Amino acid sequence: MTETVASPRTQQDSTLEHSKIRVSADEVAAYDHSGRQPVLLGFFIAVVWLLVGTVLGDISSFKFDRPDLLSEQAYLTFGRIRPAHLNVMVYGWASTAMFSISLWLMPRLCRTRLRWATAATAGILIWTLGLAVGTVLLIAGYSDGLEWLELDGQWADPLLVAGAALVGASIWRTLAARRVHHLYVSVWYVAASYPWFLIIFIAGNLPIYQGVESAAVNWFYAHNALGLWLTTINLGLIYYLLPKIIGRPIYSYWLSLVGFWGLALFYALNGMHHLIGGPLPSWMIATSITASIMMIIPVVAVGINQHMTVVGRFGAMRYSPALTLAVIAAMSYTAVSLQGILTALVSVNRITHFTHWTIAHSHLGLYMFVTLSLFGGMYYILPRVLKKEWPSTRLVRAHILLVGGGMILYVVALGIGGVLQGLSLLAPSEGFEVSVTSTRPWLLMRSVAAVIISAGHIVFAYHAYLLAFTHRGSLTRQPPFFELKPVLVKKRAP
Amino acid sequence: MTRLLVLIMGAMATVIFALVVLVILPKSMLSQLQAPPQLKPPSEQELAGRSLYISNGCIYCHTQQVRDPSFTADISKGLGSRPSVPEDYIHDKPHLLGTMRTGPDLFNVGARLPDRNWHLLHLYQPRALVPWSIMPAFPFLFRHKPKADPGDKVLEVPKPFAPGNGVVVVSEEAEALVDYLISLRHDYPAPSNEDQKEVQP
Ligand code: HEM
Ligand code: HEM
Secondary structure, three states: OOOOOOOOOOOOOHHHHHHHOOOOHHHHHHHHHHOHHHHHHHHHHHHHHHHHHHHHHHHHHHHHHOOOOOOOOHHHOHHHHHHHHHHHHHHHHHHHHHHHHHHHHHHHHHOOOOOOHHHHHHHHHHHHHHHHHHHHHHHOOOOOOOOOOOOOOOOOHHHHHHHHHHHHHHHHHHHHOOOOOOOOHHHHHHHHHHHHHHHHHHHHHOOOOOHHHHHHHHHHHHHHHHHHHHHHHHHHHHHHHHHHHHOOOOOOHHHHHHHHHHHHHHHOOOHHHHHOOOOOOHHHHHHHHHHHHHOHHHHHHHHHHHHHHHOOOHHHHHOOHHHHHHHHHHHHHHHHHHHHHHHOOHHHHHHHOEOHHHHHHHHHHHHHHHHHHHHHHHHHHHHHHHOOOOOOHHHHHHHHHHHHHHHHHHHHHHHHHHHHHHHHHHOOOOOHHHHHHOOHHHHHHHHHHHHHHHHHHHHHHHHHHHHHHOOOHHHOOOOOOOOOOOOOOOOOOO | OOOHHHHHHHHHHHHHHHHHHHHHHHHHHHOOOOOOOOOOOOOHHHHHHHHHHHHOOHHHOOOOOOOOOOOOOOOOOOOOOOOOOHHHHOOOOOOOOOOEOOOOOOOOHHHHOOOHHHHHHHHHOHHHOOOOOOOOOOHHHEEEEOOOOOOOOEEOOOHHHOOOOOEEEEOHHHHHHHHHHHHOOOOOOOOOHHHOOOOOO
């Protein structure tokens, strides 16, 4: 394996700087090794949360088809299982995996070993403890009552803040000790996300808001948790994986800059588009709708930049599940953002607000973009940290087909169901009943999708177990992807 | 970019700017709101019901907001007589505006459905009253006893939904939640016309 990437001389920008650097395989292995403990711990915890969140998501979904399923006990009621699903998936699965990804990316991009790795490990453990306490309290009926901020302000939130701060400290300490001059675009996204997250999470949890202010801060937080935390770290990861696996630099440095600063400026102002038509001063909502429309600039910039980086080399996807997933995730980012911009327009929002269209949008974003990008990252990172290859290409293929196919069904079904629901809620002659009955077949289809996706998660967790805890992977003697084996198709490329 | 300072200062500037525009500024502007005289502060009992509304996640299926009639059907569908305004929420902590209408809006449910017994049975088993309902049943807000003790309020449950033996007794929690639901009525006129929201762009 050679980590050297030759790049054309015409790209006069910082991406070139970075890829010009000749790094020996041993040196890179030393960087990977420096963060081994927190990275592996984070991925392990993330996969456990993924399985927990899957069960909670499945139960929530089945309850729409059978409302009397598991309704005897308070802790199994829909109104507790569903927020538990959200919190476990967002703070357990996605965020913990994102900690590991950041901790793995930074040493490589700064060309130095990870600093304060023990603090990072402690941070991940404290975060996990906070989330576990918060989730148990939530299920037991202690909720702060704000969507995305349900976790108990007294027992859970301080632990989450401390955990994220410790991981962030390790990231920034490593950055301060960097041995490169230029900051690669992934560094911008990853490093900025930690202070962003801490600011918005603390602002969102202060118990000083009342009435509609409490709604404003609720959605200020929730939207930025998506835009300045979940989105940014995953864009950073995709910006790393695409050029790295394909072996050529990012298409344009300027587009990277526009994408990053445009996102920082406009995304932060987006929050009130969750309250369109709501009882807030109308200038607030108008500001957010305007900022949502302006998001077209960073979204298109990132989309073009990433597309042009890969274009002509899509064939390489056959050999690398990480590349396949990163490419699908990058495309989904463009798709979900365009869908979101559309949804923020009053003429569309009057139909789709309050409906399952929003749930389709959520999962297009949090699954097809965030979760697939995280899977891609794990396919790439785990073999390099563990120094063994994923044992089975069949399991990789099964996993990608199950989760990809299942999620397409999920999003399409709820997209259609949501529009039908919205049209019926607007139709003057139709009672509320129609909006329920016309959505039910689509909700049932979502439950079918839920089963397919869950199967995919089990396959992935089993495969990760085989990789980490058995010797199956070490039979493959070569370094990762040394032997070019098509992963997603049976035949070799000519 | 080569400088950490540019990165950190720039990143902080954008998010703090948004924080000022969307949180700090509105907080100071909204602090001058006056509660409308007809809007009573919630009683102990209603607050207890409100916290059950939160802990049982009614918010994930029900909104509490009426939007402008110029671009929605909220008013023509009988959810209220006027769009909701910031003053209506002055006692709400935290807000319960909601984002899903899997079930109907509840901003004026107290005016629409003032019958306690309807609500109690509906919470015990929605399908006993509304066959097509997909609302969860909340049997854990009731006690199932072999026979009623003196002072117990027994819930009349129609045949297919009644337990095989014994009686269903209404708990204090169910009473509090129903009190809260019935208190949800905002049928007084909006405090001042300036607050009536214009149409969004
Ligand atoms: C097994 C796969 C999954 C299934 C079956 C599933 C199912 C569900 C269901 C039934 C809901 C409630 C919808 C409603 O209230 O109408 C929901 C909401 C949600 N899920 Fe999932 N989910 C899955 C995976 C994920 C993942 C991986 C994430 C995040 C990383 C996620 C994030 C969310 C969020 C944020 C919401 C709230 C959406 C909103 O309020 O608009 N889900 N999911
Ligand atoms: C420019 C980009 C985007 C815009 C303008 C946008 C717009 C919107 C709007 C208007 C809503 C509210 C829908 C409603 O309640 O009626 C919404 C909800 C949501 N969006 Fe986006 N979106 C964008 C990108 C994304 C991305 C990239 C993700 C995922 C990483 C995402 C995840 C979500 C989620 C989870 C919700 C549901 C929140 C909840 O109700 O709990 N969005 N988005």
